[in-house]
Amino acid sequence: MSVVSDRLPTFPWDKLAPYKQRAGAHPGGIVDLSVGTPVDPVPDLIQKALVDAADSPGYPTVWGTPALRDAITGWVERRLGAREITHRHVLPIVGSKELVAWLPTQLGLGPGDRVAYPRLAYPTYEVGARLARAEYEVYDDPTELDPEGLKLLWLNSPSNPTGRVLSQADLTRIVAWARSHGILLFSDECYLELGWEADPVSVLHPDVNGGSYDGIVAVHSLSKRSNLAGYRAAFLAGDPAVLAPLLEIRKHGGMMTPMPTQAAVVAALGDDTHVHEQRERYAARRVLLREALLSHGFRIEHSEASLYLWATRDESCWDTVAHLADLGILVAPGDFYGTAGDRFVRVALTASDERVRAAVDRL
Numbered sequence: 001m002s003v004v005s006d007r008l009p010t011f012p013w014d015k016l017a018p019y020k021q022r023a024g025a026h027p028g029g030i031v032d033l034s035v036g037t038p039v040d041p042v043p044d045l046i047q048k049a050l051v052d053a054a055d056s057p058g059y060p061t062v063w064g065t066p067a068l069r070d071a072i073t074g075w076v077e078r079r080l081g082a083r084e085i086t087h088r089h090v091l092p093i094v095g096s097k098e099l100v101a102w103l104p105t106q107l108g109l110g111p112g113d114r115v116a117y118p119r120l121a122y123p124t125y126e127v128g129a130r131l132a133r134a135e136y137e138v139y140d141d142p143t144e145l146d147p148e149g150l151k152l153l154w155l156n157s158p159s160n161p162t163g164r165v166l167s168q169a170d171l172t173r174i175v176a177w178a179r180s181h182g183i184l185l186f187s188d189e190c191y192l193e194l195g196w197e198a199d200p201v202s203v204l205h206p207d208v209n210g211g212s213y214d215g216i217v218a219v220h221s222l223s224k225r226s227n228l229a230g231y232r233a234a235f236l237a238g239d240p241a242v243l244a245p246l247l248e249i250r251k252h253g254g255m256m257t258p259m260p261t262q263a264a265v266v267a268a269l270g271d272d273t274h275v276h277e278q279r280e281r282y283a284a285r286r287v288l289l290r291e292a293l294l295s296h297g298f299r300i301e302h303s304e305a306s307l308y309l310w311a312t313r314d315e316s317c318w319d320t321v322a323h324l325a326d327l328g329i330l331v332a333p334g335d336f337y338g339t340a341g342d343r344f345v346r347v348a349l350t351a352s353d354e355r356v357r358a359a360v361d362r363l
Contacts, residue, residue: 007130012123012336019325026328031359033289034332036160036307036348038227040281043274046226046264053263060259062251064092068262075269076237080192080218082204088240089213091247092257092265095232096190096221100124103186104132106249109151111135116145117154120162120338122188125154138338142174147181158191158200158305161337161346165198165305171208179215184242190221190234193275196286197304204237213239224307225275226268231261233268282307285349285356292363293347301344309347310334320345327362 016034024030063069069087076082076090093099101124104115109132117125119138129136134152139145142153155174157166166174171187178185187203203209203216217238223229236243257265268274290300290309298311313320317333324331324345332348334341351359 004131007133008127009123009130016321016330016332019321020330022322022325023328023330026326028328028358028362031329031351031355031362033348033351033359034330034346036224036350038224038229039350039352040227040278042227042231043268043271045271045274046228046267049267050231050260050264053260056259058259060256060262062092062254062256063087063247064257064262065259065266067266068092068257071266071269072235072237076204080202080204080237081206082202082237083206083211085204085237086240089237089243091236091243091250092262093219093234093236093250094255094257095223095229096188096219096234097124098232098255099219099234099236100188101128101131104128104134104152106246107132107152107184109134112149113151114149115152115154116142116150118156118159119340120159120334121154121156122160123336125156143177147183150181150183153178153183153185155185155187155203157187157189158195158198159302160191160306161308161332161334161341161344162301162310163191163303163306163308165195165200168201168205168207171201171203175203175209175216183215185216186219187216188219190219191224191306192220193225194279194282194307195305196283200305214241215239217242222265222268225278227278228264228268231264233257233261233265235265281353282349285351285353288356288360289347289349292360296363307349309349310344311347312344314343317342317345327359329359329362 072090073085076085111133113134115129115134115136116139126136192200202218204218217236221234293311300309300311303309317335321333332346334344
């Protein structure tokens with residue numbers, strides 16, 4: 001039982017427990033800005049679609065209903081500017097985290113194969129490589145990596161945790177480099193709807209990929225844009241030659257999106273109004289928190305997109321975590337995302353308006 005777990009690092013969030021307790025002791029209660037979990041209501045039209053599909057006694061299919069695939073293909077073309085997307089180009093997944101964690105294994109990677117991801121990154125990219133017993137490494141510019149044995153390249157734009165956005169020119173250059181070396185490229189674009197000072201571009205855009213999806217797949221989630229983290233709703237879009245074997249593997253593994261969730265995704269992808277409304281909520285919170293942090297002596301880097309502010313007081317991230325915990329504010333230490341983040345903290349915008357105002361007052 002311990003063989004697989006022994007491959008994994010300590011779960012980082014466990015280290016934050018004493019600081020959560022410390023922040024919770026504040027007379028005004030805790031303001032939890034650590035985990036980027038949505039707190040606003042699921043839009044009514046999505047809840048209705050879920051309820052209407054509640055009588056679903058049979059097994060759902062891994063590939064999803066035709067209506068779900070239509071919704072995904074339509075959204076990818078409308079929102080991302082992709083062209084000629086068919087059902088073969090899309091695949092529903094059970095939330096994006098499970099995909100990130102199990103992708104190297106499902107691709108058949110193992111010892112001797114290499115997986116690369118950004119120097120500051122979501123910890124699950126490393127976890128996925130460890131589960132497959134593949135080698136892993138970080139990069140600042142992926143085109144400077146040694147391509148020998150590199151089987152999977154992760155991009156993440158907008159970035160978690162930094163909010164950095166890769167330009168269209170950079171994406172085009174990286175896609176061309178990966179293709180020239182036969183490296184499979186997966187682009188984690190889960191925060192693409194949340195650009196503030198930049199307009200994020202997908203690798204599925206023809207100006208990036210030249211009109212071909214060969215060797216590229218984009219990962220998208222409805223957790224943040226539609227407040228559906230609790231629904232586990234996400235999907236892949238890109239190269240059919242990659243998605244077809246993944247579909248077969250996932251059929252054998254029973255990795256099925258529940259039928260009510262599939263119906264909810266159809267409703268969510270067909271409506272842009274609720275996304276704009278949620279963006280406005282986050283934009284307002286971002287302005288308040290950003291100004292309060294700057295006034296408190298922080299410096300903010302990148303953060304031009306996503307749901308976080310990447311902030312520093314030029315000290316150990318854990319000293320900053322402790323300082324803010326004394327104010328009843330909990331944030332994520334930057335070293336959760338790599339050693340390069342050891343003097344930063346990640347401040348999430350995912351708290352209610354009332355809690356954000358409380359944090360601003362304390363700062």
